[in-house]
Each structure stands twice: as C-alpha cells, then as structure tokens.
Amino acid sequence: MDLVEVPVEATFGLRRGVLGWEVPSATRIQGDRAAHLALLHEDAVAAVVSHATWPCPDEPAVPARYFFGMAVDASYQGRGCGRRLLAAVAERARAVGESVMWAEARESAVAFYVACGARATAPYVEDVAGLAVRRVVFTL
Numbered sequence: 115m116d117l118v119e120v121p122v123e124a125t126f127g128l129r130r131g132v133l134g135w136e137v138p139s140a141t142r143i144q145g146d147r148a149a150h151l152a153l154l155h156e157d158a159v160a161a162v163v164s165h166a167t168w169p170c171p172d173e174p175a176v177p178a179r180y181f182f183g184m185a186v187d188a189s190y191q192g193r194g195c196g197r198r199l200l201a202a203v204a205e206r207a208r209a210v211g212e213s214v215m216w217a218e219a220r221e222s223a224v225a226f227y228v229a230c231g232a233r234a235t236a237p238y239v240e241d242v243a244g245l246a247v248r249r250v251v252f253t254l
C-alpha cells in the first residue's frame with residue numbers, strides 16, 4: 115500500500131462511511147490548516163488520518179502534534195494500516211522537533227491506541243461535537 119499526502123477532500127468518503135462524519139466536519143483544526151495522509155490500495159483510499167501542530171492540554175509547553183479523523187476501511191482493519199499511519203504522523207512530528215502526539219479517541223478505539231503505545235486519560239465530553247472521548251497521548 116502506498117502512503118501519500120492527499121487533499122482533505124480525499125478523506126471525506128472514507129470518513130463518512132467509517133466514522134459517520136458529515137463532511138466537511140467540525141474539528142478542532144480546519145482541513146486547510148492540517149495535512150492529510152492516506153494509504154492507497156490500487157488507487158482506492160484504504161485509510162486516512164489528518165494532523166497538525168497543536169499543543170496537548172496535558173503538557174501545553176511541549177511542542178506537540180494533534181491528529182484526528184483516523185479511519186481505516188472495514189475491509190482493511192486489523193492489518194496494520196492504523197499503526198502505519200500513526201508511525202507516519204510520529205515521524206513527521208519528530209522531524210519538526212515535536213515530542214508529543216495526541217488525539218481525542220472514541221471509546222471503541224482507545225485499546226488500539228494503547229496497543230500502539232499511547233496512554234489514555236479518563237473519559238470526558240469534548241466540546242466540538244459533544245462526543246464522549248478519552249485523550250490518547252504518545253511520548254515520541
């Protein structure tokens with residue numbers, strides 16, 4: 115599978131299907147301020163994530179990268195796509211001197227992030243879409 119940078123519009127179809135997002139969707143970072151990564155399989159978008167520089171509330175003084183909209187097509191889940199996208203975001207964060215990477219995760223995905231090395235906070239309701247989430251934080 116090829117890892118490529120894509121315009122935000124290329125993420126919409128998968129996010130609608132996998133995350134149930136109306137698109138464009140309300141996020142902390144507007145699409146044009148973020149970068150968007152996709153894994154392509156035979157030109158089809160199999161997985162996406164977006165990311166941008168943004169401080170983590172737990173460690174506001176530390177240079178950090180926020181990521182959002184992680185979605186893997188159901189037929190590709192459990193095959194390492196999510197882990198690969200996390201590694202790609204981490205690589206980009208480290209390259210610009212950031213040492214924390216974080217997201218607000220739905221409960222069903224928290225175990226995935228923990229399996230990939232994150233620590234997770236207690237649940238809370240985020241203030242953009244009013245969803246119950248946990249913050250997942252990676253030290254890079």
Ligand SMILES: CC(C)(COP(=O)(O)OP(=O)(O)OC[C@H]1O[C@@H](n2cnc3c(N)ncnc32)[C@H](O)[C@@H]1OP(=O)(O)O)[C@@H](O)C(=O)NCCC(=O)NCCS
Pocket residue numbers: 132133183184185186187190191192193194195196197198218219220222223225226227229230
């Ligand atoms: C959650 C999601 C992003 C994970 O991506 P994925 O490609 O399926 O996960 P990977 O195959 O890369 O898994 C990486 C590791 O996490 C583990 N893992 C994946 N999903 C898991 C889950 N739901 N519970 C526990 N562990 C999980 C895998 O076993 C694997 O561990 P290993 O490498 O030690 O064997 C993907 O399943 C998805 O898009 N789900 C629906 C949308 C969603 O919840 N997005 C996140 C919103 S916050």
